Amino acid sequence: MDTPVLNARTRIGLFGGSFNPIHNGHVKLASTLLKAARLDEVWLLVTPQNPWKREEDLMADEVRLWLAREAVKEMPGLVASDYEFHLPKPSYTWNTLQALSKDYPDRQFTLLVGGDNWERFENWYEHDKILANHDIVVYPRQGAHIDKASLPPRVKVVRTPLINISSTEIRARIKQHLPIDHLVPPPVAEAIRERGLYAEDV
Numbered sequence: 699m700d701t702p703v704l705n706a707r708t709r710i711g712l713f714g715g716s717f718n719p720i721h722n723g724h725v726k727l728a729s730t731l732l733k734a735a736r737l738d739e740v741w742l743l744v745t746p747q748n749p750w751k752r753e754e755d756l757m758a759d760e761v762r763l764w765l766a767r768e769a770v771k772e773m774p775g776l777v778a779s780d781y782e783f784h785l786p787k788p789s790y791t792w793n794t795l796q797a798l799s800k801d802y803p804d805r806q807f808t809l810l811v812g813g814d815n816w817e818r819f820e821n822w823y824e825h826d827k828i829l830a831n832h833d834i835v836v837y838p839r840q841g842a843h844i845d846k847a848s849l850p851p852r853v854k855v856v857r858t859p860l861i862n863i864s865s866t867e868i869r870a871r872i873k874q875h876l877p878i879d880h881l882v883p884p885p886v887a888e889a890i891r892e893r894g895l896y897a898e899d900v
Contacts, residue, residue, distance in 0.1 A: 713810045714743040718756055720766045721882045723861035731810055732775045734856040735835045741779045742766055755869055768885040792824035808833040813842030872896040
């Protein structure tokens with residue numbers, strides 16, 4: 699299992715996503731959250747393919763992980779992790795947090811969620827147990843409203859830039875043979891170009 703070995707009492711932020719592919723917005727957001735939430739590291743948890751729900755245009759797990767690692771390899775404090783690849787599917791956040799806490803009892807895990815997901819948080823599996831056992835940091839998303847006055851005790855909001863980049867846009871540009879160098883880190887652009895990734899339907 700490919701996760702870093704860190705000192706005791708290390709504060710880890712968990713930033714989950716399909717990263718299909720990872721882009722400059724993801725990296726900038728993770729870097730900002732690292733500092734704004736006073737974390738020691740941010741783990742970008744690459745979400746595995748749900749075997750019961752085929753998502754159109756979702757690149758293979760290992761390819762998305764590799765691109766994410768390429769994107770953050772020179773970014774101190776950011777780690778692309780395959781942890782959820784080794785858990786039963788589908789991956790529920792509560793199950794991931796339980797497994798992480800068991801495997802790394804000396805770590806403190808903080809869940810990083812966008813305002814759009816926070817608006818739907820009460821619908822998450824075992825959301826009440828997540829709130830009771832873990833800190834949550836909410837970051838703004840376009841169009842999402844966060845009522846700071848009603849936040850539970852272990853939930854806080856941090857200010858992060860709103861970056862208008864989407865993986866859907868990047869995939870579309872690749873299929874149209876348009877440049878993406880301004881949207882993704884240089885190693886990712888180079889890897890996509892050299893291997894012809896996302897040029898055809900997966």
